[in-house]
Amino acid sequence: xxxxxxxxxxxxxxxxxxxxxxxxxxxxxxxxxxxxxxxxxxxxxxxxxxxxxxxxxxxxxxxxxxxxxxxxxxxxxxxxxxxxxxxxxxxxxxxxxxxxxxxxxxxxxxxxxxxxxxxxxxxxxxxxxxxxxxxxxxxxxxxxxxxxxxxxxxxxxxxxxxxxxxxxxxxxxx
Numbered sequence: 001x002x003x004x005x006x007x008x009x010x011x012x013x014x015x016x017x018x019x020x021x022x023x024x025x026x027x028x029x030x031x032x033x034x035x036x037x038x039x040x041x042x043x044x045x046x047x048x049x050x051x052x053x054x055x056x057x058x059x060x061x062x063x064x065x066x067x068x069x070x071x072x073x074x075x076x077x078x079x080x081x082x083x084x085x086x087x088x089x090x091x092x093x094x095x096x097x098x099x100x101x102x103x104x105x106x107x108x109x110x111x112x113x114x115x116x117x118x119x120x121x122x123x124x125x126x127x128x129x130x131x132x133x134x135x136x137x138x139x140x141x142x143x144x145x146x147x148x149x150x151x152x153x154x155x156x157x158x159x160x161x162x163x164x165x166x167x168x169x170x171x172x173x174x
Contacts, residue, residue: 027065027091028121030163031108034101035064037160038094042066045138046123046165048092049074051085060098067091068123092121110162120156120164128155128169135167146173 006012032038042048048066051074055062065085067074075081085091100106111118125131132146132155143156143164153173156164 024087024089026086026089027093029093029095030121030159030161031095031097032159032161033096033106033108034160035062035094035096036101038096039064041140041159042092042094045135045140051091052081062096062098064094064096065091066094108161110164112162112164118163120166122166122168124168124170126169128153128167128173131155131167131169 039050043050043066046068048068049071050064051067051069052065053062054065067085067088067090069088075084109117112120128146135142135155135157141158143158144151144154146152146155153168155167157167159165
């Protein structure tokens with residue numbers, strides 16, 4: 001579908017209001033049960049860097065902000081780092097409610113069982129075959145392998161809470 005056709009779809013504003021010109025889609029938040037397992041998955045398995053942590057002791061929760069950036073890009077100064085983090089796209093916010101990791105019965109709804117709602121986040125990789133082989137080696141749970149189904153150019157893995165992470169590559173998959 002051409003860009004012209006996309007912009008002609010009902011409900012689409014072909015020319016966004018100039019007031020939105022500098023808006024940035026900054027972050028998505030996921031609630032996680034066990035922050036240690038989640039941080040390991042998102043940093044070691046997917047390569048995110050932890051940018052900021054905020055603790056709210058009285059309310060018994062903590063926020064962890066992660067980004068797929070080279071750590072050298074992250075400002076060392078706290079105030080500058082916060083401003084930088086709020087200005088870039090693609091931040092992942094993990095919210096950990098203290099104590100959930102101790103409750104064996106506790107689980108968050110991943111959005112992909114009934115009633116369906118939230119679907120997934122997506123990470124683009126330069127070589128999807130190499131990434132999926134690495135995920136296999138690391139013991140990552142797959143929702144959909146490249147060889148499954150009709151869509152052979154995408155895979156889905158699961159994080160420790162069962163949230164789906166779509167894996168794509170920007171170029172056609174061979």
